Amino acid sequence: xxxxIVINLKEITKTYRLYNSHADRVKxxxxxxxxxxxxxxxxxxxxxxxxxxxETVGIIGxxxxxxxxxxxxxxxxxxxxxxxxxxxxxxxALLELGAGFNPEFTGRQNVYMNCAILGLTxxxxxxRFDDIVxxxxxxxxxxQPVKTYSSGMYVRLAFAxxxxxxxxILVVDEALSxxxxxxxSKCFAKFKEFQEKGITILFVTHAMDLIxxxxxxxxxxxxxxxxTSGSPKDVVDEYNRLIVNCPERISAETVRPVDEQKEIIxxxxxxxxxxxxxxxxxxxxxxxxxIEAGIFDLDGSALQTLVHGQSYEFRLKVRFNDxxxxxxxxxxxxxxxxxxxxxTNTFYQNINTGTLHKDEVLLAIFKHKLLLNPGGYLLxxxxxxxxxxxxxxxxxxxxxLSFDVISKRQSVGFFDMGSEITISRV
Numbered sequence: 001x002x003x004x005i006v007i008n009l010k011e012i013t014k015t016y017r018l019y020n021s022h023a024d025r026v027k028x029x030x031x032x033x034x035x036x037x038x039x040x041x042x043x044x045x046x047x048x049x050x051x052x053x054x055e056t057v058g059i060i061g062x063x064x065x066x067x068x069x070x071x072x073x074x075x076x077x078x079x080x081x082x083x084x085x086x087x088x089x090x091x092x093a094l095l096e097l098g099a100g101f102n103p104e105f106t107g108r109q110n111v112y113m114n115c116a117i118l119g120l121t122x123x124x125x126x127x128r129f130d131d132i133v134x135x136x137x138x139x140x141x142x143x144q145p146v147k148t149y150s151s152g153m154y155v156r157l158a159f160a161x162x163x164x165x166x167x168x169i170l171v172v173d174e175a176l177s178x179x180x181x182x183x184x185s186k187c188f189a190k191f192k193e194f195q196e197k198g199i200t201i202l203f204v205t206h207a208m209d210l211i212x213x214x215x216x217x218x219x220x221x222x223x224x225x226x227x228t229s230g231s232p233k234d235v236v237d238e239y240n241r242l243i244v245n246c247p248e249r250i251s252a253e254t255v256r257p258v259d260e261q262k263e264i265i266x267x268x269x270x271x272x273x274x275x276x277x278x279x280x281x282x283x284x285x286x287x288x289x290x291i292e293a294g295i296f297d298l299d300g301s302a303l304q305t306l307v308h309g310q311s312y313e314f315r316l317k318v319r320f321n322d323x324x325x326x327x328x329x330x331x332x333x334x335x336x337x338x339x340x341x342x343x344t345n346t347f348y349q350n351i352n353t354g355t356l357h358k359d360e361v362l363l364a365i366f367k368h369k370l371l372l373n374p375g376g377y378l379l380x381x382x383x384x385x386x387x388x389x390x391x392x393x394x395x396x397x398x399x400x401l402s403f404d405v406i407s408k409r410q411s412v413g414f415f416d417m418g419s420e421i422t423i424s425r426v
Contacts, residue, residue, distance in 0.1 A: 012083035061221035089168025103147035136160035172203035209374035273302035284395035308407030
């Protein structure tokens with residue numbers, strides 16, 4: 001291989017034989033005329049790419065697109081049906097954390113066994129043992145059988161082993177966020193340390209902000225094939241278009257006469273532009289109906305991957321099933337753990353929405369500059385009001401849709417205050 005290429009895949013195809021039953025498998029094995037009872041399924045088809053030394057490359061795609069199969073072939077766990085895999089250097093893989101542990105062995109014994117499998121000598125394991133135990137933070141439990149470990153201790157020890165073997169290539173499959181918050185912080189610090197050392201990193205994740213923050217390039221897999229590749233942001237944008245089956249950025253603004261636009265806005269206009277949460281929590285007394293809602297940039301394009309610092313609009317349309325005076329329209333943003341991050345409503349903003357009659361439709365637009373830090377969030381929406389001095393919920397849809405925030409800046413917490421730093425010697 002070329003000196004600076006450490007992973008080279010050439011026309012990799014992985015085919016599985018699928019049988020309707022175990023009996024069909026037996027029939028095919030012993031049939032005198034070798035009759036086929038299976039049908040073939042290609043998990044990967046003609047996948048080719050290479051990684052250069054020191055690159056950090058992300059692989060994204062829908063469930064079942066072939067991501068994990070590809071990583072297992074690169075790690076040598078699976079063999080391709082056809083094609084060639086060339087690897088230059090020691091691979092450490094964070095796939096199924098702890099999959100190679102023997103539950104009857106102690107943590108110490110599993111460390112030595114797993115490190116030996118990864119190619120370390122006894123002397124090398126002994127030299128790194130204390131670092132592994134310190135990173136895993138399991139204390140005296142290192143001498144206990146791993147079957148007595150909590151799930152957090154189990155994955156922490158597995159992670160600590162994988163990152164302390166001084167790999168040339170690190171392969172990660174959804175394993176960066178293990179353990180509690182402090183341990184996750186250590187994991188990401190180690191990840192950055194590997195990047196600074198020039199270690200090649202290949203990882204799969206559904207966290208789009210990690211792809212844009214850490215990767216130099218990315219690949220999008222679809223149906224076992226490379227759908228697209230390029231800069232992380234471009235690939236993430238294509239992924240979001242793919243999962244809503246939109247060939248390109250679709251504008252919600254339709255060039256029509258004003259009277260026609262008024263009729264369109266009464267009905268569903270954005271259906272298919274967004275991935276809605278099938279498990280959203282909905283309740284209310286039914287006096288209003290949330291027709292639809294979505295997130296748009298200022299050009300009117302529907303988006304679910306947002307860029308920190310840019311301006312966006314949360315739009316929602318509400319149909320009224322009864323006459324309501326001054327309804328309150330609201331939104332709330334939560335993190336993936338359910339913590340309320342931000343939100344507002346027309347009542348807080350002293351906006352009088354007036355009297356809405358049956359079958360009337362109200363379009364509410366919340367425009368703002370996005371200051372959230374990178375990560376995944378959930379948007380909740382609602383319509384409420386006061387009747388005879390009592391607060392009444394007409395309709396709420398919690399966790400209506402998810403969205404990701406990406407950024408090139410780094411800061412702590414949920415918000416980036418946009419701080420400007422001045423340094424002077426006194």
